[in-house]
Amino acid sequence: MQIAILLYDRFTALDAIGPYETLGRLPGAEVVFTAERPGTYRSDLGSLGLTAGAALADVPAPDVLVVPGGPGQTAHMQDGPLHEWIRAVDAGTTWTTSVCTGSLILGAAGLLTGRRATSHWLALDQLPALGAEPTGQRVVFDGKYVTAAGVSSGIDMGLALAGRIAGDTAAQTIQLGIEYDPQPPYDAGSPDKAPAEAVAALRGMTRFVLTGEE
Numbered sequence: 048m049q050i051a052i053l054l055y056d057r058f059t060a061l062d063a064i065g066p067y068e069t070l071g072r073l074p075g076a077e078v079v080f081t082a083e084r085p086g087t088y089r090s091d092l093g094s095l096g097l098t099a100g101a102a103l104a105d106v107p108a109p110d111v112l113v114v115p116g117g118p119g120q121t122a123h124m125q126d127g128p129l130h131e132w133i134r135a136v137d138a139g140t141t142w143t144t145s146v147c148t149g150s151l152i153l154g155a156a157g158l159l160t161g162r163r164a165t166s167h168w169l170a171l172d173q174l175p176a177l178g179a180e181p182t183g184q185r186v187v188f189d190g191k192y193v194t195a196a197g198v199s200s201g202i203d204m205g206l207a208l209a210g211r212i213a214g215d216t217a218a219q220t221i222q223l224g225i226e227y228d229p230q231p232p233y234d235a236g237s238p239d240k241a242p243a244e245a246v247a248a249l250r251g252m253t254r255f256v257l258t259g260e261e
Contacts, residue, residue, distance in 0.1 A: 048073065048075050048076050048077065048110045048111065048212075049077045049079060049106075049108070049109045049110050049111070050066075050070050050071065050076055050077065050078045050079070050109060050110065050111040050113065051079050051081050051106050051109035051111070051112050051113065051136070052066065052067060052078060052079070052080050052081070052113045052115070053081060053082065053112070053113065053114050053115065053133075053149075054080050054081065054082040054088040054097055054099045054115075055082060055083075055088060055117075055119050055120075055122070055123060055129075056088050056089055056119045056122075057089065057090070057091045057117050057118045057119030057122075058088065058090055058091065058097075058115045058116070058117040058119055058120075059090065059091050059115060059116055059117035059118075059147060059198055060090040060091075060092070060095050060097075061198050061199060061201060061202075062115030062116050062117060062146040062147050062149060062198055062201050063080075063097065063113070063115040063146075063201075064201075065146065065198075065199065065200075065201030065202040065204070065205055066113045066115075066144070066146065066201050066202075066204065066205040068202070068205070068225055069202060069205025069206050069208075069209055069221055069222075069225070070111065070113070070205045070208060070209060072209075072221045072224065072225075073209055073212060073213050073217065073221070074213065074217070079100065079101050079106055079109070080097055080098060080099045080100060080101070081099050081100075081101045081102065081103055081105070081106045082099035082102070082103070083102065083103055083128060083129060084099075084102055085098075085099050085100060085101060085102050086098070086099060087099075090117070091117045091118045091119065103128070103129070103132040104132075106136070107135070107136065108136065108139050109136055109140060110140060110141045110142070111140060111141060111142045111143075111144065111208075112133070112136055112137065112140050112142070112143045112144060113144050113145070113146070113149075114133070114144070114145040114146070114149035114150075114152050114153055115145070115146050115147065115149050115201070116145070116146055116147030116148030116149040116150070116151070116152075116166070116167065116170075116197075116198075117147070117148065120148040120149065120151055120152055123152050123155075124151065124152065124155045125155075126155075126156075129152075130152075130155065130156040130157075133152070133153070133156045133158070134156055134157065134158070137156075137158055140191065141191060142191050142192075142193060142208060142211075142212075143158065143191060143192050143193070144192070144193040144194070144195070144204060144208065145166075145193075145194050145195065146194075146195045146198070146200065146201035146204060147166060147167045147170075147195070147196070147197050147198055147200075147201070148166055148167055148170050149166075149194075150164050150165065150166040150170075150174065150179070150194040151166060151170060151173055151174070151177065153192070153194070154174060154177030154178060154179050155177055157178070158192065159174070159177060159178060159179035159192065159194075160177075160178035160179070161178060161179075161180075162178075162179055162180065162189040162190070162192055163179070163180045163181075163182050163187050163189045164179040164180065164181065164182070164187055164189065164192070164194040165181065165182050165183070165184055165185070165186070165187045165194045165195065165196045166181070166194065166196065166197075167196060167197035167198070168183070168196065168197060168237065168238055169197075169249070169250070171183070183196075184196070185200045185203055186200060186203050186204045186207050188207075188211075193207075193208055199236075202225075202227060206218050206221065206222055206227070209221055
């Protein structure tokens with residue numbers, strides 16, 4: 048089972064690494080990081096780079112596609128070679144997935160029309176223009192399309208999908224292996240739970256959060 052994780056400049060690291068650490072531990076899984084050109088791609092914070100060992104053309108038929116989000120997503124909303132590849136591989140994938148604003152890329156490629164989907168809560172309002180029905184759920188399954196909300200939800204998506212692929216015990220074993228037992232010091236992980244001042248502060252940073260521009 049080949050799992051292709053798409054890379055591009057200014058992706059959010061955990062969007063890619065969450066699915067990598069979960070789906071990559073499935074029996075028989077082969078993970079390939081791919082991009083328009085092989086090489087190192089820097090995350091949105093700039094200090095971390097992941098290497099795409101394969102060009103898109105070298106990955107014609109993955110079983111699972113993972114599209115991470117991040118500020119760099121805004122540079123990949125126009126039709127072109129990246130969207131053409133996504134549509135081509137989607138024709139043969141068993142699962143096509145995204146994390147955070149990666150769902151906007153899937154939507155822009157025309158894959159979420161008429162489907163329920165999620166994204167980072169600051170980007171949910173962009174989904175209808177791309178033909179999708181936004182939901183506030185953390186992980187959304189609609190047929191073979193699986194979208195996850197913001198950043199850390201990629202871990203949840205990976206575990207949920209692992210359960211669909213290999214069964215509950217396999218997914219639970221992966222969860223135990225990575226000791227994913229969240230006990231956050233604050234209950235502020237969604238706009239419904241966070242203090243009003245934190246929500247207001249992040250909304251004031253919306254342009255920066257979604258595009259990386261001041």
